[in-house]
Amino acid sequence: MNRRDFLKATLVSGVALGIPGAIHPILGSLDAAEKADLAVAYGVSPAKTTKAAIDTLGGIKKFISRGDIVVVKPNIGWDRTPEYAATTNPEVVATVVRLCYEAGAKRVKVFDHTVGDPRRCYKQSGIADAAAAAGGIVSYIDARKFRDVKLPGIALKSWPMYTEAMEADKIINIPIAKTHNLSTLTLGMKNWMGVMGSSRGRIHQRIEGSLADVAM
Incomplete structure (x- = not known):
């Protein structure tokens, strides 16, 4: 992945509520019409940031x-x-x-x-x-x-x-x-x-x- 593709993957999927309008010129320059499958929202209100993230994904x-x-x-x-x-x-x-x-x-x-x-x-x-x-x-x-469910796994079969x-x-x-003693995060x-x-x-x-x- 080159730098341009990395920036696309990172920025196209984000929404920065804490800096109104700041991200839009960047998105425009990176062909932001691509669909996002990851959204990052910043803000004080959990409700507003949640909705903003979902809206970024397409609603x-x-x-x-x-x-x-x-x-x-x-x-x-x-x-x-x-x-x-x-x-x-x-x-x-x-x-x-x-x-x-x-x-x-x-x-x-x-x-x-x-x-x-x-x-x-x-x-x-x-x-x-x-x-x-x-x-x-x-x-x-x-x-x-x-109820028991069959799993197509390696460690768990059901x-x-x-x-x-x-x-x-x-x-x-x-x-x-959260941090975790076994899985770190x-x-x-x-x-x-x-x-x-x-x-x-x-x-x-x-x-x-x-x-x-x-x-x-």
């Missing part, structure tokens, strides 16, 4: 169709309030839920297989209240709704997965970037553990390969 209707059953999968894993940034920001979750409905989604479900007590995690994170206020159907994980996630028309994975792939059943501690024994297999 929510690029992903959600009328009548879709959508699962929004945040990280609600910990009994922590939003300022600790241990879980997905509730404003981000609420914004995505709201946008899905604006695109015509029939139902938008929000859930996570938490590490801590689910009632405390859902409440303390602020996600339950924010998602519900936006019209999201917030529920706790039901242990009866896991694993119990949550049926409501597997049967949705669309899944929107909304992690939060956790993002979307590790967030899939929130739809996995069984003894998830086993995943950490071969975390890189296992998460890659699930993501397939």
